Amino acid sequence: MSPALSAALALLVAVATNPPAPGETVVRPGESLAQLAARTLGSEGAGPELLAFNHLDGVPSAGTQVQVPGPERARAVAAIGSARSAIGQAPAGSARTEAEARLAEAESLLARARYAEAAAQADGAWKLLSDAREERSHFAVAVEPDGRTRVAVREGVPVRVEAQGRTRAVRAGETLTVVRGEPPGTPQLDAPGSTTTAEPPILISPEPGLKLALEPAPGGLGPVRFAWKPVPDAVGYVLELAGPRKQSLRSAQPLVTVPGLPAGKYRWTVRAVLPDGSFGPSATRAVQLVPGRIKLEVKETPWQ
Amino acid sequence: MALCLSLFVCAPACRRDAQAPPAPPAPKQSARATLVQVKGAVSVKRATGDEWLGAVNGTVLYDDDKLRTERGGSAELHFPSGTVVVVSEDTLLGIAETRAAPGRPQADVTVLRGAVDATLDRPANQSLTVGTPAATVRAGREIVFQ
Numbered sequence: 001m002s003p004a005l006s007a008a009l010a011l012l013v014a015v016a017t018n019p020p021a022p023g024e025t026v027v028r029p030g031e032s033l034a035q036l037a038a039r040t041l042g043s044e045g046a047g048p049e050l051l052a053f054n055h056l057d058g059v060p061s062a063g064t065q066v067q068v069p070g071p072e073r074a075r076a077v078a079a080i081g082s083a084r085s086a087i088g089q090a091p092a093g094s095a096r097t098e099a100e101a102r103l104a105e106a107e108s109l110l111a112r113a114r115y116a117e118a119a120a121q122a123d124g125a126w127k128l129l130s131d132a133r134e135e136r137s138h139f140a141v142a143v144e145p146d147g148r149t150r151v152a153v154r155e156g157v158p159v160r161v162e163a164q165g166r167t168r169a170v171r172a173g174e175t176l177t178v179v180r181g182e183p184p185g186t187p188q189l190d191a192p193g194s195t196t197t198a199e200p201p202i203l204i205s206p207e208p209g210l211k212l213a214l215e216p217a218p219g220g221l222g223p224v225r226f227a228w229k230p231v232p233d234a235v236g237y238v239l240e241l242a243g244p245r246k247q248s249l250r251s252a253q254p255l256v257t258v259p260g261l262p263a264g265k266y267r268w269t270v271r272a273v274l275p276d277g278s279f280g281p282s283a284t285r286a287v288q289l290v291p292g293r294i295k296l297e298v299k300e301t302p303w304q
Numbered sequence: 305m306a307l308c309l310s311l312f313v314c315a316p317a318c319r320r321d322a323q324a325p326p327a328p329p330a331p332k333q334s335a336r337a338t339l340v341q342v343k344g345a346v347s348v349k350r351a352t353g354d355e356w357l358g359a360v361n362g363t364v365l366y367d368d369d370k371l372r373t374e375r376g377g378s379a380e381l382h383f384p385s386g387t388v389v390v391v392s393e394d395t396l397l398g399i400a401e402t403r404a405a406p407g408r409p410q411a412d413v414t415v416l417r418g419a420v421d422a423t424l425d426r427p428a429n430q431s432l433t434v435g436t437p438a439a440t441v442r443a444g445r446e447i448v449f450q
Contacts, residue, residue, distance in 0.1 A: 137427040137443050141434045142419035149438040157427050163439040180438040 023070075029062040036060075040068045046111075053113035069115065076115040079122035080106050086129045095157045098169045099125040128157075139170075145200065146269065146284035147180040152190065175278075190278065200281040201237070201254070201270045202229040208285050213292030219260030220245075221289050226256045226268055231280060234272035238279065242267045263289050336399045337381040337389075337411065339363040344377030344393070370398045373418070383411035385430045387444075390421040400435060 025040055033047035041050060051057070054066050083103045090096040106121035137156035143149055151161050151170055158169040161176050166183035170176045174187035204227040206212050214221035226239055231254075239256045241247045243266030249256050250273075265288045272280035339346070339359050347356040351368030359379065365371065373379060373395045381389040389411070391397065395418025413420065414435040424430045424444045431444035 137424040138422070139441070139443060140419060140421045141415055141436060141441050143415050143417055143436045143438075145417075147437050149436040149441075151439070151441050156424075157443075159441055159443040161439050161441050178436075178439040182438075184439065 023068055024065055025068055027060050027062050027064045027066060031062065033059045036066070040066070041073075049111050049113050052111070069113065072115040072119075073110075073113075076106070076110055076118040076122065079119040079126070080110065083122040083125040086126045090129045095128055097160060097167075098158050098171075099128045101169070102128065142281075144281055146282060148282065149178045149180075150281075151176045151178070199231060200283040201231050201272060203268075203270060203283050203285050204228050206285070206287040209287075211288045211290055213290050215292050217260035219258075220262035221291060222258060222260035224258045224261055224289065226258070226270070228254045228270050228283070230254045231272035233275060234280065235275055236273040238271050238273060240269040240271075242269070261289055263291060335364045335366060335384070336369075337365045337383045339365065339371075339379050340382055341378070341380040341390075343379065345374035346377045346379045346391075347372050347374075365399050367399060370396065372396050381411075381413070383432075385411055386425050387411045387430050387432050388423045389413060389432070390423075392419040392421070394418050395420065400433065 025036075027036055031039075033050070034044040037046040037050050038044045047059075050066065050068075051059075053069050054060075056066075060066055080103065083099065083106065087096060087099050087103060090099065102121050102125035106118045106125065109115075109118035109121060137159065138154040139156075139159050140152045140154065141149065142152075149161075149163075151159065152175040153159055153170045153172050155172045158171045161168050161170055161178060161184050163178045164181070164183040168176060168184040168187065170187045173190050175190055176184055176187040178184045205225060212224070214224065217223060228237075231237075236250060236252050237254060237256075239249045239251065241249075241258075241261070244262040244264035247258075249258070265286065267284055267286050269282050269284040271282040274280055339348075340361050342359055342361050342363070346359045348359045348363060348365065349356045349370040349372070351366065351370075356372060359371070365381070371379070371381075371391060373391055373393050375393050377393050379391045381391060383389070396416045397418070397420065398414040398416065400412035400414050411431070412433040412435070416437065420434065422432055422434065422443065424432055427444040429444075431442070434441040434443075
């Protein structure tokens with residue numbers, strides 16, 4: 001065996017038996033990004049991660065010195081491995097679905113070289129499954145008069161809420177409200193000691209199903225006055241308009257006057273803001289805004 | 305011989321014609337839940353009936369039955385899997401007809417109005433689906449619909 005071949009073999013053996021040490025390395029002539037990633041991180045697919053770690057936009061040329069991640073990456077990879085293993089053994093269910101989502105996020109963070117966050121996400125996925133093994137599930141479902149569904153998870157594993165083909169996991173301590181015909185939004189964290197005993201606001205005006213004739217005003221037709229009876233203990237109110245203009249307005253009083261709105265059909269929803277910051281149940285009505293006066297411009301004519 | 309045979313075959317039909325029409329065969333029903341802790345005005349409408357009948361402790365609910373609580377009324381639904389659903393006042397719900405995979409206890413209700421509070425003691429082995437006009441809420445094990 002020639003000395004050169006022996007040296008090359010020795011180098012290969014050394015590379016194969018010793019994992020890449022943290023620190024720096026130099027890109028070899030003719031070495032592709034996949035080869036560089038395989039050499040430094042042990043995976044051909046980790047090229048983008050290496051670029052992200054070095055804040056590089058393109059493939060580094062030969063001779064470029066690149067940084068190689070250290071123990072923080074090893075911790076993230078180990079955490080991801082544990083989470084993957086736990087998911088593989090977990091029964092199908094909400095906890096597993098949620099853990100899979102967290103694992104996917106952890107892998108995405110790893111690919112962006114955000115190792116601490118990746119490890120935290122992966123640990124969260126693992127913990128979710130270990131906690132879910134014997135924990136009971138307790139949740140409440142309420143259908144409000146306007147058809148909205150409110151799901152509040154008191155304790156235990158997350159529940160899955162599906163609407164319009166989209167699924168959301170709601171964890172313990174969270175509440176999710178789903179509007180009929182719309183996909184679920186983002187679960188809200190319950191305020192400590194929050195109560196859901198508040199009554200929905202009693203709406204006063206505009207009257208239900210009213211066709212309201214209004215004069216032209218800035219923004220459309222107006223003014224439009226929305227009023228409802230005060231809710232005990234409310235510290236404020238939220239008025240949501242759905243129609244030609246979607247708008248959410250806050251008010252300390254049980255009254256909101258909007259200077260002008262585009263003509264059309266609207267649904268207006270009011271809910272109270274409770275002392276703990278949570279929202280009370282809502283009440284909804286429909287109203288139609290139409291022009292109340294037609295402005296005529298008459299040109300002067302020679303006719304007498 | 306042929307005459308005897310035809311008489312033998314005809315006999316049951318002739319007897320049926322002579323008697324009152326039999327009641328329609330009872331639909332195959334499986335008990336889905338039992339009512340306990342019934343308080344106040346709580347009524348049940350059977351899938352096969354049109355009347356709302358007062359419910360008492362121990363009333364068994366079957367597929368497609370409906371349960372209604374009035375103001376001040378409440379009840380608990382106990383499913384064979386151990387799942388407990390507390391039905392609040394002013395609530396209207398139905399027992400959904402679904403089939404679980406063998407060995408996977410499952411409970412399903414559809415809430416049309418009002419509120420329910422559900423508890424699964426062993427969510428790894430139980431499942432509950434709560435349907436509403438706006439969403440479907442699933443808890444416990446993954447559910448396989450057939």
